[in-house]
Amino acid sequence: MVLDDIDKKILRLLQENAHYTLKDIANKINLSLTPVHDRVKRLEKEGVIEKYVSILNKKKLGNNLTVYCQVTLTKQTYDTSEGFNQAILEMPEVVECNYVSGNFDYMLKIIIPDMESYHHFHQKKLSTLPEVSLINTVFVISEVKSTTVLPI
Amino acid sequence: MVLDDIDKKILRLLQENAHYTLKDIANKINLSLTPVHDRVKRLEKEGVIEKYVSILNKKKLGNNLTVYCQVTLTKQTYDTSEGFNQAILEMPEVVECNYVSGNFDYMLKIIIPDMESYHHFHQKKLSTLPEVSLINTVFVISEVKSTTVLPI
DNA sequence: CTTCAAACAGAAAATATTTCTGTAAAAGTA
DNA sequence: TACTTTTACAGAAATATTTTCTGTTTGAAG
Numbered sequence: 001m002v003l004d005d006i007d008k009k010i011l012r013l014l015q016e017n018a019h020y021t022l023k024d025i026a027n028k029i030n031l032s033l034t035p036v037h038d039r040v041k042r043l044e045k046e047g048v049i050e051k052y053v054s055i056l057n058k059k060k061l062g063n064n065l066t067v068y069c070q071v072t073l074t075k076q077t078y079d080t081s082e083g084f085n086q087a088i089l090e091m092p093e094v095v096e097c098n099y100v101s102g103n104f105d106y107m108l109k110i111i112i113p114d115m116e117s118y119h120h121f122h123q124k125k126l127s128t129l130p131e132v133s134l135i136n137t138v139f140v141i142s143e144v145k146s147t148t149v150l151p152i
Numbered sequence: 153m154v155l156d157d158i159d160k161k162i163l164r165l166l167q168e169n170a171h172y173t174l175k176d177i178a179n180k181i182n183l184s185l186t187p188v189h190d191r192v193k194r195l196e197k198e199g200v201i202e203k204y205v206s207i208l209n210k211k212k213l214g215n216n217l218t219v220y221c222q223v224t225l226t227k228q229t230y231d232t233s234e235g236f237n238q239a240i241l242e243m244p245e246v247v248e249c250n251y252v253s254g255n256f257d258y259m260l261k262i263i264i265p266d267m268e269s270y271h272h273f274h275q276k277k278l279s280t281l282p283e284v285s286l287i288n289t290v291f292v293i294s295e296v297k298s299t300t301v302l303p304i
Numbered sequence: 305c306t307t308c309a310a311a312c313a314g315a316a317a318a319t320a321t322t323t324c325t326g327t328a329a330a331a332g333t334a
Numbered sequence: 335t336a337c338t339t340t341t342a343c344a345g346a347a348a349t350a351t352t353t354t355c356t357g358t359t360t361g362a363a364g
Binding site: 001003011014015016017018019046047048049050051052053054055056057058060061063066068085088089092093094095096097098099100101102106107111112138139140141142143144145146147148149150151152 | 153155163166167168169170171198199200201202203204205206207208209210212213215218220237240241244245246247248249250251252253254258259263264290291292293294295296297298299300301302303304
């Protein structure tokens with residue numbers, strides 16, 4: 001699973017735009033269709049390319065508020081963590097959830113219509129989880145950067 | 153720019169998999185190709201669909217460390233903010249950067265190979281920015297959830 | 305040398321997207 | 335009411351893309 005320079009070029013292009021055709025890519029990297037096709041299929045099979053997704057505009061969907069929630073659990077046990085994790089996976093407004101080091105246990109990123117929805121989410125969905133002890137909210141005032149492009 | 157139920161179904165499908173064909177979508181929502189095609193093009197044109205991207209596996213690219221940086225600037229002026237923003241946009245390891253409320257000014261998400269790279273990034277790239285006064289690092293121990301799917 | 309595998313090119317076959325033509329229902333107008 | 339316009343959709347033809355197949359070249363292994 002070693003990536004050579006051609007693989008990396010292909011990945012950089014596909015990260016930018018999943019709708020580039022094989023021909024587009026072939027032209028951009030000066031190859032014929034065959035090797036581009038073979039490499040893309042190999043990268044998919046190996047799991048380097050996980051999936052192709054559409055990025056939607058959150059504001060146009062009515063999601064005008066982004067917040068980070070710093071969550072502390074009641075206990076640090078495996079069962080508590082697992083219970084929390086499962087609950088989070090069911091919540092569509094939680095787009096990111098990481099178990100972290102520091103003064104709290106989890107860092108969550110929430111995308112939601114407005115402050116009222118957030119109030120509801122906070123009071124009725126998150127703080128009511130039996131595993132949750134403390135929530136500290138950090139409000140996003142302005143988005144500077146948000147990309148799915150990973151450094152290659 | 154009102155989204156009806158059919159638009160929403162299409163968006164939900166495309167968020168999941170940008171490689172669903174028009175036929176796939178048409179079958180799943182019981183329509184012919186034409187309206188599906190027309191609606192997708194309209195959603196693209198209106199900017200509801202921003203772009204199509206490939207999601208790569210960060211570990212398979214050698215990026216084994218994720219961290220959040222909570223950054224405080226030296227001043228709160230416009231020029232300071234703008235200078236910082238511009239610098240951040242140039243840094244490929246910063247995949248997320250938001251100006252936030254609270255005890256610090258910015259929340260950054262960094263994806264990077266390992267602790268050594270992070271040390272270098274922290275010491276040589278981030279803390280050396282003239283706008284940066286303070287950096288508090290939160291290390292991700294384990295990723296629970298990470299999705300590009302927005303609630304519709 | 306000879307064989308084998310990897311990387312590529314070109315072309316044919318199978319699919320998908322795009323464009324075109326047309327119908328039906330709903331909304332607006334005289 | 336009668337007429338026009340618009341919207342949403344269906345089906346089919348044209349175009350483009352992906353997938354598969356055949357074959358060449360190159361370099362490494364026996």
